[in-house]
Amino acid sequence: MIKRILSRIDIKNNFLVKGMHLEGLRVLGYPEFFAQKYFNENIDEIIFQDVVASLYKRNNLTSLIKKISEKVFIPITCGGGIRNNQDISELLINGTDRVLINTAAVNDIEFVKNAVKTYGSSTIAVGIETQKIDNKYKVFTESGRTKNDIDTFDWIKKLQDIGVGEIILSSINKEGTGKGFDLNLNEEASKICEISLLAHGGAGKHEDVYELFNKTSVNGVVIAAAFHFNYYKELLNKKKINVHGNTDYLYSGNFNNNFALSIKDLKKYLKSKNISIR
Amino acid sequence: MKKKLAGIINISISNVLSIKRTLEHIGFDVIIIDQYQSIDKFDLLVLPGVGTFKEAMKKLAENNLLKLIEISIQKNKKILGLCLGMQILFEESEEFGLTKGIGFFKGKVQNFNKYKVEKKTFIGWNNIKFNSKNKLFKQHALIVNKFTNNLFYFIHSYFVKTENEDIEVANSSNGEVVYSSIIKKDNVLAFQFHPEKSGENGIILLKNELINL
Numbered sequence: 001m002i003k004r005i006l007s008r009i010d011i012k013n014n015f016l017v018k019g020m021h022l023e024g025l026r027v028l029g030y031p032e033f034f035a036q037k038y039f040n041e042n043i044d045e046i047i048f049q050d051v052v053a054s055l056y057k058r059n060n061l062t063s064l065i066k067k068i069s070e071k072v073f074i075p076i077t078c079g080g081g082i083r084n085n086q087d088i089s090e091l092l093i094n095g096t097d098r099v100l101i102n103t104a105a106v107n108d109i110e111f112v113k114n115a116v117k118t119y120g121s122s123t124i125a126v127g128i129e130t131q132k133i134d135n136k137y138k139v140f141t142e143s144g145r146t147k148n149d150i151d152t153f154d155w156i157k158k159l160q161d162i163g164v165g166e167i168i169l170s171s172i173n174k175e176g177t178g179k180g181f182d183l184n185l186n187e188e189a190s191k192i193c194e195i196s197l198l199a200h201g202g203a204g205k206h207e208d209v210y211e212l213f214n215k216t217s218v219n220g221v222v223i224a225a226a227f228h229f230n231y232y233k234e235l236l237n238k239k240k241i242n243v244h245g246n247t248d249y250l251y252s253g254n255f256n257n258n259f260a261l262s263i264k265d266l267k268k269y270l271k272s273k274n275i276s277i278r
Numbered sequence: 279m280k281k282k283l284a285g286i287i288n289i290s291i292s293n294v295l296s297i298k299r300t301l302e303h304i305g306f307d308v309i310i311i312d313q314y315q316s317i318d319k320f321d322l323l324v325l326p327g328v329g330t331f332k333e334a335m336k337k338l339a340e341n342n343l344l345k346l347i348e349i350s351i352q353k354n355k356k357i358l359g360l361c362l363g364m365q366i367l368f369e370e371s372e373e374f375g376l377t378k379g380i381g382f383f384k385g386k387v388q389n390f391n392k393y394k395v396e397k398k399t400f401i402g403w404n405n406i407k408f409n410s411k412n413k414l415f416k417q418h419a420l421i422v423n424k425f426t427n428n429l430f431y432f433i434h435s436y437f438v439k440t441e442n443e444d445i446e447v448a449n450s451s452n453g454e455v456v457y458s459s460i461i462k463k464d465n466v467l468a469f470q471f472h473p474e475k476s477g478e479n480g481i482i483l484l485k486n487e488l489i490n491l
Contacts, residue, residue, distance in 0.1 A: 095295040122433040
């Protein structure tokens, strides 16, 4: 099967934000500019995640996605604060193609079961944030803020049993570091996962992604920071960032971005390594 | 020149705005159809995908939209079915128990899970192969040159294979299963994949097909 290259755009108060280990969020720009740029660069899909929605029990992506769907003609998945069928329908009617559920899946598995029956397996993806605790991978929720006593691999099996179409597995330790993927995690997960599995967290250089596809059988990769760091400077000029607090780090251009990936170059590299991609 | 008008059937379980945006992009005016109305003003009726077969048929019946689709077929209106919107045009589906479909095309929608496939729920990009036995093959050979590749976005756990070469424009495969990915009969055109989500390729194909429909 063709490996998929996705980007994840984290949203807080209508800005694209990025942090490390799902913490310490910083504004990088306007999500609509990133989405348009990524589409033009031939990204396969985009995931939008409202990173504070679950915490505040709200979902705020609708107006943003409405705007983005005017010009971005690839699959759009939305996540963050989805708790019932009404939330799902609201997103689908407004430009979303698939939804990503995380916290609500842990809190209310019946909701996910029913959602699969209404919208079909292919519409329902579940995000798993995981971290090793005492040598065991555990499931976290609320963007890594809450630890649950659930074994990550048991959880994957459970989700595929109830008919979830896809799992997006985020490594909290690797997320935003650019230091390569947790290969053990992804290898173990792809061994037991019969449904589609996407790996998130750790992409920093071309070789990281190649290694992931070469050593594990994940179906695709989700990349956030490395893409954002490559494009944010050119997108800054489009519109002034109007946000409370210090934004000097944006314009000084030297914050934390010692890794960056261009979508086109990554795809070219993977093709040269005989990885089948679009 | 007055734009052509497309109506998209909405039963609240499909990605209707995505389809609307793509149709607008290729030059249509678009109205979302939530309840039964006269079909006369529409140049094109779209049956969107996403959702389950049973739920879709139930909702269509509840809102009298099934009647609207049937009348459109009788009146020889141009109809575009996408993904599940293609599947419901068949006789029946085994999705969550056997459910009766509209029956415009002959055949049964089946689950991938009984076969040796790469993925039981296929999510991602897949090749389409134009059927050389179909009468539209020559016409499609021309548009293939405009594509950067033959990849389109598929997302489905169910498939259907028509035995009728006259209506199967293209097919695709998942493991051992070969299934129909574009079907055209009379004024009804249907895709198993999502052209509205297939980037530049999808736009080129949709534009080309809808001009000819």
